[in-house]
Amino acid sequence: MTAALTRRPRLGDWRSHEELAASRRARLPEVLSQAARTPFYARRLTEGATLDDLALTTKQDLRDNYPYGLLAVPKEELATYHESSGTAGRPTASYYTADDWHDLSERYARKWVGITASDTFLVRTPYALMITGHLAHAAARLHGATVVPGDNRSLAMPYSRVVRVLHDLGVTLTWSMPTETLLWAAAARAQGHEPGRDFPNLRALFVGGEPLSPARRRRIAELWGVPVVEEYGSTETGSLAGECEHGRMHLWADRAVFEVYDPATGRLGVEGSGQLVVTPLYREAMPLLRYNLEDAVEVSYDDCPCGWVLPTVRVLGRSAFGYPVAGRAVTQAVLEDLVFRLPVGDEVLFWRARAHADLLRVEIEVPDARREPATRALRAAIDEVLRVPCEVAGVSPGTLVPRSVLTGVHDVVKPRSLFGADEDWDKALLYY
Template sequence: MSTLPRIGQWRSLDELRALQDKQLPHTLAQATRSPFYRARFGDTPPAFEDLEFTSKQDMRDQYPFGMLAVDKSLLATYHESSGTSGQPTPSYYTVSDWTDLAERYARKWIGISSADTFLVRTPYALMITGHLAHAAARLHGATVVPGDNRSLAMPYSRVVRVLHDLEVTLSWSMPTETLLWAAAARAAGHRPETDFPKLRALFVGGEPLSAARRARISEIWGVPVVEEYGSTETGSLAGECEHGRMHLWSDRAIFEVYNPVLKTVSPEGAGQLVVTPLYREAMPLLRYNLEDNVEVSYADCPCGWLLPSVRVLGRSAFGYPVGGGTVTQARLEDLVFELPSGYEVLFWRARADPDVLRVQIEVPEAHRAAAESALTEVIRRELGVDCLVTGVAPGTLVPNHVLTGIHDVVKPRSLFGADEDWDKALLYY
């Protein structure tokens, strides 16, 4: 692998594009070693702008190793995405690929160091997310707590204990997880804003995050919330600077914006994000359409990184019709979390019926009437739809036993005593 660029190595957008242009021929040459791309264009790729998009379906069709561009013995890890299509989307990486992956993820303005204890609370299974944070933290000498979030061995009560007793300084999770931790901490008698003094930042990704929910999470825990954007197929694609803007790692990949309506491609604007990683050995991807809805801008940022910024809309851009209006999750989430924090609303759900938006919020009885009234008023005013807001008791949407329970996780066995339940034979509980 060529020497990897570092932030600050370029002094203008022209120099940034020159870095891309210098690496692109190596990327195209590596792609010709892949059976998939060799079948598509042989040993001589067309001009970059004439390349067909690579789709998610292409990757599924090439399962498991149709896109492999190195000898299989050189692979370090194999992964599959968390998609719900029913077909596996494979991804694989060499040791050199992992150097690039870990460096990109670690580009956090808050910094990662050997003084940190880093709780990784995303899946370690076939997805890359947990392994990515783990590798980045170890690259900088941090102590990793591999919490996972798909394991019965790590219920929320244990997460709270680990956060508190191990004096965790950094964490990596989906934004919703941090609200669940807060509720679980309070259920355990802790105050999130004061009882975790070593915590200095919450790294989050994996789902759209509205500005209001982000601000509420930061207020609850009293630390910055730092966003990350990427995928199992690509690793980290963008990270946040100290001014709160998400920047695409354009020194490590070429990014394009595809408008599926106009069938046009441009370097910025609104549309679907298309990415070409520039330092990929095991599985080169040429003009891979992530199908994520984004807005990309090259406007100046005070951070001085000289990288494009991106707003990731994802499915939050999709709206449901209600009466004569349209409701999106992002906008509705903003309205919910713009309620006064004293109402203690953390969890909500909504259903877009044809004529009315039905919303439920968990809220203590003392604040229920005020919260219902305030949210009803703002939804009707801001979204222009009829709504029915219902406050429900805490524990209705997120049951208390989920926050406080401890699972009995044991190793499987086959021999039981006369008074034991042998239906548990061979199984983990």
């Protein structure tokens, strides 16, 4: 357990990027030694090999070596096992020791809006096999906060209950995908609450898991009247970057080596645009060497007013992919930004679009009184910025997100096998 014996850096332990890079180089021999204990890297690592000598580790490599091909410690030392969402075929497995969890929790808690013992923290991301809910839970408990384990894949936690918990418990911090916060706002209004007025204890919304355009971020902050604080990471790696008070996302370059891969040329660099490649420096159970997350990013080493001597990252993810319309690429990131530039008075929270070969069709949920000006303004913005033929239609609130989703309460019962004569026994053994 050599990684457990090594002190991990703290923010401010270094004064320059060069000093930080030197500390990473000093750490790498131990990282390679730990990786050589795994069946997968034992086949790849030759004597005297350095990180620069190695090919990228891919998601397919993780699938091909499911479940324990990248295990570097005895199974008895594992604390948790996880699988990431959205994998095809074999799962992408990840596992952590108790010491790994200290590292994970410390990194997640590096928020400019700190987590304290006086906080009530609603965790509204999946628990299950993904790491996201467990990570926020562990970080909050590390700092003494009260955790409300909300999940978001459970019938026991519908949006009506989320709003009740936010309001009645005086929740101060939340962790969710950005889209969730818009759904909460709609559900709150459906129950007679106003998001920016009736939740006075709320002081920040922590978000991650999907790209967030500047305009949507501003709209969420306007709705709730609190800062929106982004986090970036994955089930395979835990937290990789967090946001400073100036709104810039910083890579935790004291805890991992970050590289940018250009798939077109095969080149790896320390900054620029491409796919993010990561080598964790303090991973005990499952070392990863040059792991390609395949997320599109832009990495920069420009100075930041916050004083953190860390590179910054702009995460584009799948939003960098564009659908062709009339010879031009239309991306979700740009289209989302145009939608949320509409005035807050238009009350547009939900939208969808379909890219045809020669036409972009967009629908927005908007109250009848604002339908004509909102659709006209969005159509003009698309014409100006995207310059593609488009149709913009306004639909009534409840069309894209049904009111029953926002207000419904599900029956969640224990399974049973004995029923009365007038009861529905087709529900035998089912949890609903």
